[in-house]
Amino acid sequence: MFIPFEANRGRRVNVIGGYFSHGPCAGRFVFETRVKLPESRTKKRRKSLAEQAEVHGVTAEDVGVIDADFFLTFVWKLAGRPEGALPGWKRERPLVILLDNYSVHTSERVLAEKAVFEADDVHLFFLPSYSPELSDIEPVWQDVKHHELTTRSFDRLGDLLQAVEDALQRKADKLFPTPFSYHFLSLPT
Numbered sequence: 001m002f003i004p005f006e007a008n009r010g011r012r013v014n015v016i017g018g019y020f021s022h023g024p025c026a027g028r029f030v031f032e033t034r035v036k037l038p039e040s041r042t043k044k045r046r047k048s049l050a051e052q053a054e055v056h057g058v059t060a061e062d063v064g065v066i067d068a069d070f071f072l073t074f075v076w077k078l079a080g081r082p083e084g085a086l087p088g089w090k091r092e093r094p095l096v097i098l099l100d101n102y103s104v105h106t107s108e109r110v111l112a113e114k115a116v117f118e119a120d121d122v123h124l125f126f127l128p129s130y131s132p133e134l135s136d137i138e139p140v141w142q143d144v145k146h147h148e149l150t151t152r153s154f155d156r157l158g159d160l161l162q163a164v165e166d167a168l169q170r171k172a173d174k175l176f177p178t179p180f181s182y183h184f185l186s187l188p189t
Helices: 049-055 068-079 106-117 136-147 159-175
Strands: 013-020 027-035 095-099 122-126
Touching: 013 068, 013 136, 013 159, 027 068, 027 159, 068 095, 068 106, 068 122, 106 122, 136 159
Parallel strands: 095 122
Antiparallel strands: 013 027
16 A cells, blocks of 8 residues: 655644633633745745745745744734724733743743733733643643544645644634524413
């Protein structure tokens, strides 16, 4: 039996996520994805980012890294801060975000924004090193990886991205199902 296999060659999908374990949004799972394109080893004319992305079945907006700026934008999304919020915007309820010690989370850029977050009632709390058991999102990642994303070999990066996003969305829907309408019976008087 012959099974074709295509090596990774630098292609990857990175995901950042937030899981609400308490409060009115308990069970809500929010995520963002970014893809890394393989690096070209040819000496030909370099294609634009949009052209490179199209070859791999993704858009230029899908390509990028999860850096400090991307992370900060994601934290504001979790906090519910509207785009273009005026100075002095503050959450109605405090939000505590538990973080591992990933280098982006502990970067100078993020630590410099910590006071701004706290003024808006968003608090970053760093878990001790090597303690994933303290994080409520770790079981979510494990379930997505081992149960929702059963196929992991794809010819195109765009197909992998779609499979990852579908798996994440299925998990999000299971954790926080869309509210359904209740039907009330009218009782005779």
